[in-house]
Amino acid sequence: MSLSDTYVTLSREIAASGARLVAVTKTHPVERIRELYDLGHRDFGENRVSELVEKQAALPQDINWHFIGHLQSKKAKTVAPIAHLIHSGDSLKLLRELDKRAAGNSVDVLLQYHIAREESKYGLTPESGRDLLNDVAREPLRNVRILGVMGMATYTDDQDQVAEEFRTLHEIFSDLKDRYFEDDPKFSEISMGMSGDYRLALDQGSTLIRIGSLLLGERQ
Ligand SMILES: *Cc1c(COP(=O)(O)O)cnc(C)c1O
Secondary structure, eight states: OEEEEEHHHHHHHHTTTTOOOEETTTOOHHHHHHHHHHTOEEEEEOOOOHHHHHHHHHTTTTTEEESSSSOGGHHHHTTTTTTTTEEEEOOHHHHHHHHHTTTTOOEEEEEEEESSOOSSSOOHHHHHHHHHHHHHHSSOSSSEEEEEEEEEOOSSSHHHHHHHHHHHHHHHHHHHHHHHHHTTOOOOEOOOTTTTTHHHHHHOOEEEEEESSHHHOSSO
């Protein structure tokens, strides 16, 4: 299938479930991103700050750039002004730094949770997520808006396992909604699902699907 056919099929399937597609373009050249842009796509995801900065400068300014990789606090000032949504909010330190570097603009962030069985340095647990939000309740963020949650499932063929992890993330979202965001309609996003597991994620209520290889082929 051509890029155009794959794109149309995939984005229709995702839209039919009420979710949105983030095209993950890491390692792919700007010409390739331009092809999707010309098909009308505007939401693109990158996981490295330097690559985001280069591509953002080289491409049209109406692109929504999603930052999906681990973000060090010291790079907050670079990413804050150019990211449409930062999916990887995983510490209070990072959120406070983004808040400081927002320069009067709002910075939209998702809280990243560690839901996979694999070991990972990154991602909140239900407990550390509540600690973070209790701290934010005591001392509110002025410019950072928390719009939902993000997570990555275990890399496995076990569909039940993956579905279970996505279900867990949805439960975390609902719990946070009840405890902290009851009166905030903007807290509405669940970013989960990639090339290998996006259908399971759609079944579990994903609102943002992050797809790279299925759309653009193998990464360089
Ligand atoms: C690379 C990446 C993706 C896309 O992965 P594919 O399997 O190529 O679809 C999604 N989310 C994150 C956080 C990534 O780093």
